[in-house]
Amino acid sequence: MNTLTHFDSPQLPLLHRGKVRDSLRAPVGERLIIVTDRLSAFDSVLETAIPHKGAVLNGLANFWFAKTAHIILNHVIKLVDANAMLVKEAEPIRVEMVVRNYLTGSMLRGYQAGQRTFSGVAVPDGLTKHQQFAEPIVTPTTKEESDREITPENLVREGWVNQELYDQMTVKSLALFKAGSELLAEKGIILVDTKYEFGLLNGELILIDEMHTPDSSRFWSAEDYAQNPETAEQMDKEYIRQWLIAHKKDDQYPRALTPEVAQEASRRYLDIYERIVGEALPTTDSEDVRARLLANLSAAGLLKAANEELKTL
Template sequence: MSVLTNLITPQLEKIHSGKVRESFRVDAEHRLIVATDRISAFDSVLKTAIPGKGAVLNSLAAFWFEKTQDIVPNHFVKLIDPNISLVREAKPIKVEMIVRGYLTGSAWRGYQKGKRQVSGVPIPDGMKKNQAFPQPIVTPTTKEESDREISAEDLVKEGWVDAATYQKMAEISLKLFKRGSEFLAERGIILVDTKYEFGLVDGQLVLIDEIHTPDSSRFWSKEDYENHPENAEQLDKEYVRSYLLQNKKDGRYPAELPPEVVAETTRRYREIFRMITGSELPDTEEDVRQRVYKNLLKAGLIKPGFVAFVMGSPSDEAHARKMQKEVEKYGVFSELRVVSAHKNGERIPQVVEDYNLSVEPGVVVAIAGRSNGLGGALAANLTIPVINCPPFSDKTDLMVNVNSSLMMPSNTPAATVIDPKNAAQFAVRCLNLPALREQIMNEIQQMKKDLIDADRKLRGR
């Protein structure tokens, strides 16, 4: 099944990569939030991705943002793709507001060991596993490398947030929890506990990140809880946590999940989405990267393809700019980079990763003259076309040094085009973009017409 473990494109600036989500700059006021299919537990990202998980998280968060905007403004603008949201840029408050309605999870594990408070909030003696609190409680944590329980007083004392803002966050969190609990109860779901995150937009407190998703919340089947309160069916990520706890060895959790656990986790995520929204998401067999590419293109956030001009030296810039100008006529994205195969070849793996995993089609033009090791190094590692276009100073330079671009090692497929304009046009044609075929065909027809017109003029006809 298709998964989205990351989004890579040279056309968008990545500004953050978290355990599950990635952020990209759109402009000064907006960013893209990409919910990948990665899954984390116990502060670690597992090697195994969960098909469709990102679409559930992102689309469900969008659903809840719209359902709760009367309680608190949020950063959500619109869905770009089931996995991607356009949001307003916010200054995050580094505090997670965790609201608990029941004694379970880490709070219960601590309770069993005699712990009688969470984040400074007292818990009475004599409670049972999964028992409801008399009233939901707010138990904040700091957002650090490892989340840390902390009391409201210490949050203010340590400077994480001021007292007035914290009080407002706590009040809003309880209202959101009440709204979510009532809505879900009508659908046979118990909202057990959840987290909320806040930020500031132009000084205004807004809800950010996600809300009431299987990653940020714990859900139980209401019917199952009433029949088996201590072992209620879990409809969230706790299923994965339970598997990891049961298979912990020598103090370490498994780094991967077996196929049957992956399949069941996918089923649970999709089922909770259907139960909450009444809608279905795209099938997990769909090529998610192709869908993302098409939706980013449709939203005007990327161009249909890219041509990267990789120079061996800054002195090659003028040569590269000639080709870049030609490429831009076709409405494709282009960028210039400087990487020397001989002087800082250790950067080539990063270039390869940036382009091999890009969501859109691309072509690389290698620009290096004498002893062209750059084109060969790129062609040996890239899965996209590589074109050599050396910056020869004159015909003598060309005759002496062209062989280093023409003679590539075995299994190193790189074309060599001497004329910069031809190289740029060849790069665009290598993209093989349907949207450009008509434009290229018109250029071909115009070229033929110009030749015929010139011939007629010479012959006086």
Template sequence: MNQSIKETHFQFPGQVDFYKGKVRDVYIFEKELVVVASDRISAFDVVLPRAIPFKGQVLNQIAAKFLEATADIVPNWVTATPDPNVTIGKRCEPFKVEMVIRGYMSGHAAREYKLGKRSICGVPMPDGIRENDPFPTPIITPTTKASEGHDEDISREDILAKGIVSEEDYVVLEKYTRALYQRGQEMAAEKGLILVDTKYEFGKHDGKIYLIDEIHTPDSSRYFYADGYEENQQKGLPQRQLSKEFVRQWLIENGFQGKEGQQVPEMTDEIVESISDRYIELFEKITGEKFQKAITNNIEERIENAIKNYLKEN
């Protein structure tokens, strides 16, 4: 099997801190962040035991493409991508909410709806809507950004009442979220896809709001294939998805949903390879480009050298 990168332990000149996220290793400098997209994979807020070859590269390169394609809508944090697994950019102070936007009754919204709930994050959901039907207009359903454990649904009203984000800033975040989602939908449609739902994260740098983190990747978004969508809806069939949902489904089928006392099922070489193949398929479908596998021999050395060279030159 190809090598994968599960975690990194670099030490760079000028580095002031380090943060290990669910799937990213973040090297913190005074003004910059160096983010290594590892091959770790998480589902149900749990990091699974085995890394997936090329997953980090897939997500990093999809995000780079979409950040560049939306820079006219909102400025983003990126200044360089010196390696297929690395993004370097401005060190922003993140807002403590994730802006989730849903154009369709799917995923978490559909699960809540099946429980009889008719609102999510304080936003009403219409009666008589079926799973995977479009909402009359896309709805914004924010979550709190948890440093550990599960992100929690929160309403716009609570965000403002608790002072998590000022009203002035929140209005801007909503505006950016809707504009980014519209652009994402247009770009997906060109590839025969439907961007069902997605999330955006924002931060501030020198008083200005920036789009941070990855966008429109299969880890942060759900896509359907447009071909067959209407027919499947009419027949009440599941939609063909292009997202990380297939990983969640495999876990559910094997008795794991991240609940207490549950064990992550064994990830065989075959399972790991099949997930890797699916991520590459996602890349090619979402971007319309052929995936070029980065050299995985001495992958850590390759990444470390790319970062060191960037820091030396800048």
């Protein structure tokens, strides 16, 4: 199975290469986001790419953006390929709005160590692993080289956002989380926690980046959770994190996955896509991902002479 590890084009200037996404300048000023098959874990991009991963993330983000456009406008113009999305150029807000509805992950580890306040939100004593909160909470972080837990008051004090904008982001984040939780509940999936990113377009708050994907969210099987909350099946990239933890040596995580782990990870990404969207991802193992991408970019008028580019990439 071939994978898409990066994308470059002399016709489309590279704006930013993130851990998973490559952002390029489109011909008339928009931004072209290429979602690659790179995989990031523990703040590091692994050497092993995961087949279909980029298409899963891109397709799920597009699905959720369409489902929530009545709550808040987003940056999507159109999906131009399974791995590519043309979006409006917004000014990103360097804050991640993390919404949590269960005690798990890093918050659980902090709680077990005695921490009771998270990003300014106080939680009570006596909570158990994976216990649901009385209501979802918002625990923002800064978007820096290493994301930093921060209170809303300090976000405003340090100049990341003003109070009015933060309040608006909070309201929208909770509304998005509610909508996502309700839709996923119908499919037997619990939206455990997630993060949202926002930007400003002509002074108006819009939703950007991705939402409710296996990379940005934690999912559990509702059936498993009902049987035993502490061992509920996690339906996201936690499978890969746990493999890396199990194979850590000399305080270093592996830089690459085995073929078997990569294949299983791909299967899990495809499975969560199908469970959420209700149909299989429209890609195949045999297709040349880069050739398909170039052809679709050309058909969308974003590239000229795609065949010549294919020879050089």
